[in-house]
Amino acid sequence: MLKESLNHVVPFEPVTLECLLGLFSEIKLKKGTVFAKKGEYSKNIAFVKSGVLRAYYSNDKGEEYNKTFFTENNFVGAYSALITKEKNLIDIDCLTDCTLLVAEYEKITMLYGQYPQVERLARILAEQFFVRKEKREIELVTLEAKERYIIFQQEHPTLEQLIPQYHIASYLGVSPTQLSRIRAKK
Known part of the structure; x- marks a missing residue:
């Protein structure tokens, strides 16, 4: 599932793909489990094998605002926190039982120099994420x-x-x- 999804974005050389896939390990999380917590540092990115997660903001009054949902065959992570290495501004939790393939984001970025296809994958995924985010923001106001x-x-x-x-x-x-x-x- 992950292998096919990655190859769909970037046709990988087998050696590169094997190295990248080796960074991921499967975990199962129960409904209600937190994947990333506001105010903490994130280390991991994951591929959703099954289940639904949500990213949301919460204010001082405890009101929550759902930002996005992460579903099967998509990547999940507190992206801005991973990139900036600052504390999360959002929470991400499981709305259903989930099976995730998890990897340390930093270990993936360490492959960029040796494996340009991995860096290309990250760029394309970031571009796709940006386009979806902009589309959603425009929809919300128009x-x-x-x-x-x-x-x-x-x-x-x-x-x-x-x-x-x-x-x-x-x-x-x-x-x-x-x-x-x-x-x-x-």
Whole structure:
């Protein structure tokens, strides 16, 4: 699964791929487990084999705002904290039981000099992440809630059956009541 996903982004030489894959090890996390905690330093990046995680902000009042969801065949990590080596500004936790392939981010970056394909992979994944993030930010400020909900359904067709509706409402920037109304009108 990871091997195919990596080769889909960058066609790897077998030796490079083997070296990169060797950095990952499988872990299983239960629903509710924290993968990255706000205020702490992150070391790991992971590939989601199964399950759903969310990245979210929380304010001093304890209100949470879902930033993004990480689903099967995607990478998860507190990217800005990993890159800057500063404390996490977000939390990432498991919304379902998850199986992850985890690697230390620094060990991956240490391969860049010797294996240019690994650095190319990181650049392409960062570019894809940036494009998705920008698209979402534009949608949040330019589209109506109903339009954002339709896009959510297209991009995450099975997620509504896996996670509580209040998480989806938070992701869309609406209240659970507003989401119920949108869903009723559909």
